[in-house]
Amino acid sequence: MSEWLPLVRQAGYLPLEDHGLIGDGSTCALVGRDGSTGFLCVPRFDSPALVCPLLDRERGGAFHLTVAAAAESRQFYVPGTGVLVTEIRSAEGTIRITDAMPLRPGSALEEDAHAGTGTLLRLVEVVHGRAEIGLRLEPRGGASLQRTGEDVRLTASTHGGELRLRASRPMPVWPGVTSMREGDRFWVCLQWEPGARPPHDADHVVAETIRVWRRWSDFLVQDVPHRDLVHRSAITLKLLDYFANGAIVAAATSALPERIGGNRNWDYRYAWVRDAAYTVFALRRIGLPMEAGGFLTWVLDAVENSGGPRVVYDIDGRLAPVETIDAELEGYRRSSPVRWGNDASHQVQHDVYGEILDCAFQWAATGGSFDTKLWERLRSLTEAARTAWERPDHGIWEVRSPARPFTYSAAMCQVALDRAARLSRRLHLPGDPRAWEMDAEAIKSRILSEAWDPDLRALTEHMSPGGGLDASLLALPLRRVLPADHPKMIATCRTVAERLDAGGGLLYRYLPAKSPDGVGGAEGAFVLCGFWHVDNLVGQGRIAEATELFERLCWYANPPGLLPEQIDPSTGAFLGNFPQALSHVGLISSAVLIGRADRGLEPELSTHAWFE
Incomplete structure (x- = not known):
C-alpha cells in the first residue's frame, strides 16, 4: 500500500x-x-x-x-x-x-x-x-x-x-x-x-x-520482475482500449504539456496505428493474444475506409479531427495552447506498413488465421511498402518540418516485407515471398550503409548524410530489423545512451536543436526510450546492467503504478499526456525480456520458430 x-x-x-x-x-x-x-x-x-x-x-x-x-x-x-x-x-x-x-x-x-x-x-x-x-x-x-x-x-x-x-x-x-x-x-x-x-x-x-x-x-503471466507493476501496466493498457471495436487510444488526455510553459501540447485521445500495434504486441507477450485480432480488424477497416494507411484515426476509424486551439483554457500550469484534435492524421508516415504487418504476424504466431479478404488487404499494404520506404515522410515523432527519409520509417517497411514473406511461406498464402525477402534484405543493407555516420559511430535519423541521433533506432532489434549485438547496433546504443542522456536512466528521443522538428522549444525525457535501452542491453547479454536500468525506470511510476509520456529529468515531475500507453508497453517489454533472460530462455520463444 x-x-x-x-x-x-x-x-x-x-x-x-x-x-x-x-x-x-x-x-x-x-x-x-x-x-x-x-x-x-x-x-x-x-x-x-x-x-x-x-x-x-x-x-x-x-x-x-x-x-x-x-x-x-x-x-x-x-x-x-x-x-x-x-x-x-x-x-x-x-x-x-x-x-x-x-x-x-x-x-x-x-x-x-x-x-x-x-x-x-x-x-x-x-x-x-x-x-x-x-x-x-x-x-x-x-x-x-x-x-x-x-x-x-x-x-x-x-x-x-x-x-x-x-x-x-x-x-x-x-x-x-x-x-x-x-x-x-x-x-x-x-x-x-x-x-x-x-x-x-x-x-x-x-x-x-x-x-x-x-x-x-488472471490470464496475465506471473514470472516477470516487478510483477505487480507489469500487471498494472497491462490493466492500464486495457483501460485505454475501446472495447466496441478494438481501437486503442494513445493516452487518456489532451494538451498536457511536454514542457511547462512550452507549446508541445497535443491531443492523444485517438488511436495511433503505431501505438496500438505496440500495445497489442505487449499484451500478447504477457498472456493476452485476443486483443491483437480485434485491433487488426479495426485498423484494416480504417485503412480501407480512408483510402490508404494513415497514422492516426478516431476510435471509429475515421480521420482524427483537425486541430483547434481552445482559447478559453489556460492550460496545465498555464502551459498554453490547449489543443483538441490532431493534424498528424494528415501526415505521411511510412512506418504504418510495418506496424500493421507485424501485428498480423504476431496474431498468426499465436493461432490467428486469415481469410482471403484479410490477406489481400495485407498483401496490398506489403506491395505499397516496397516503394514507400524511399520516399520522405514525417517519421515516428511526427515532425512538423518538411518531410525527410527517416531511417525508422524505412526499417518498418523492411518489417512489412519480412513479415509478409514469412506469413506467405508459413501459411501457404498467395504472393511473392521471394521478391519480398529480397526487398527486405536490400532495405536492411541500405540502412546499414546510408544511415551510418562514421563520425558519430551511430545509425542516424535519416537515410542520408547529416542526420542527428534518434532514440527510436533502439527499437530496431525489437522489430528484428537488426540484432541487438550487431556491431553497428552496439555502437548506436552506446552513442545514443551517451549523447541523448537525460540523467537518472532517462533518454531524450532526439535533440530538437540538432534535429529541427518545426515545433521549437525543449521537451522532457521520453519514458519509452529508456525501456528501449534496457531491451538492447538484454539483447547484448548485459543482463545485470539491463536489470539495474530497469529498476531505475520503474522507480518513476507513481504510487498507483502509472507512467506519463515524458518526465522532467531535473525534478522527476510528469510531463505530457498521462497515462501514456507506450510508456507502459516499454515497461512490459523490458520486464518480459529480463524475465526470460533470467531463466536462460530466448528473448521471444513464442514466435521464435516463425523466424527460422
Whole structure:
C-alpha cells in the first residue's frame, strides 16, 4: 500500500503524478489524490471534455469530493483491477473514496463490446474520526440544473445530453456539503447513458466490477520482475482500449504539456496505428493474444475506409479531427495552447506498413488465421511498402518540418516485407515471398550503409548524410530489423545512451536543436526510450546492467503504478499526456525480456520458430 503524502499544488494545480485512472472500455477518467476528477470525457475517450480542471482550474469544470482541511492522502488500486482507492486525511479524520466505472456482471473484457454502463460510481466512507465532505459537479461550459428528490439532473452544452447525478445521502444545498462520522458511508453516481438506473447496492456493483477485472487479469503471466507493476501496466493498457471495436487510444488526455510553459501540447485521445500495434504486441507477450485480432480488424477497416494507411484515426476509424486551439483554457500550469484534435492524421508516415504487418504476424504466431479478404488487404499494404520506404515522410515523432527519409520509417517497411514473406511461406498464402525477402534484405543493407555516420559511430535519423541521433533506432532489434549485438547496433546504443542522456536512466528521443522538428522549444525525457535501452542491453547479454536500468525506470511510476509520456529529468515531475500507453508497453517489454533472460530462455520463444 502506498505511503501518505502531503497534498501540494503547483501554480494551483495538483501534479499529474498525483492521479490514478479508471475506465470502462468506452471512456476513462483521471482521479486526483485530493478527490477531484482531473479529466473526463463522455460518452467516449474522444468526446468533448465534460470536466478538465487539469487544463484550467477555474474554467475547466469540476467533479470533486472534497475534505475540509485535507492535509495528506494516498492512492492505490484494488489488486488486479481498474478500481481505484483514495484515502484522504485531515486533523479530524480519514475518509476513503473508492472510484470505479462499473462493468456489467459476467462481462469478458477480451471480447465484450459493451461491458461498460456509462457510469462513474464513487463510494465514500469515514474510516476514522469525522469529516465534512463537499460534493461539486460543474460541467465545463455550464449546465442547466434540475433537482428531483435525491437526483440532480444537468443538461450540459458540451455533452449534448442529460447527465444525472445521484447520491445516497441527501444534499439539501448545492453544491452539496455533508458532515459524517466514523462508520458513515454514502455513494455518488454520475451517469450519462440514456435510461441508466441508480445502483440499488453500490457495494455489490463495485464487487462485480472487481470480479470482471480479475477474470481478465488472471490470464496475465506471473514470472516477470516487478510483477505487480507489469500487471498494472497491462490493466492500464486495457483501460485505454475501446472495447466496441478494438481501437486503442494513445493516452487518456489532451494538451498536457511536454514542457511547462512550452507549446508541445497535443491531443492523444485517438488511436495511433503505431501505438496500438505496440500495445497489442505487449499484451500478447504477457498472456493476452485476443486483443491483437480485434485491433487488426479495426485498423484494416480504417485503412480501407480512408483510402490508404494513415497514422492516426478516431476510435471509429475515421480521420482524427483537425486541430483547434481552445482559447478559453489556460492550460496545465498555464502551459498554453490547449489543443483538441490532431493534424498528424494528415501526415505521411511510412512506418504504418510495418506496424500493421507485424501485428498480423504476431496474431498468426499465436493461432490467428486469415481469410482471403484479410490477406489481400495485407498483401496490398506489403506491395505499397516496397516503394514507400524511399520516399520522405514525417517519421515516428511526427515532425512538423518538411518531410525527410527517416531511417525508422524505412526499417518498418523492411518489417512489412519480412513479415509478409514469412506469413506467405508459413501459411501457404498467395504472393511473392521471394521478391519480398529480397526487398527486405536490400532495405536492411541500405540502412546499414546510408544511415551510418562514421563520425558519430551511430545509425542516424535519416537515410542520408547529416542526420542527428534518434532514440527510436533502439527499437530496431525489437522489430528484428537488426540484432541487438550487431556491431553497428552496439555502437548506436552506446552513442545514443551517451549523447541523448537525460540523467537518472532517462533518454531524450532526439535533440530538437540538432534535429529541427518545426515545433521549437525543449521537451522532457521520453519514458519509452529508456525501456528501449534496457531491451538492447538484454539483447547484448548485459543482463545485470539491463536489470539495474530497469529498476531505475520503474522507480518513476507513481504510487498507483502509472507512467506519463515524458518526465522532467531535473525534478522527476510528469510531463505530457498521462497515462501514456507506450510508456507502459516499454515497461512490459523490458520486464518480459529480463524475465526470460533470467531463466536462460530466448528473448521471444513464442514466435521464435516463425523466424527460422
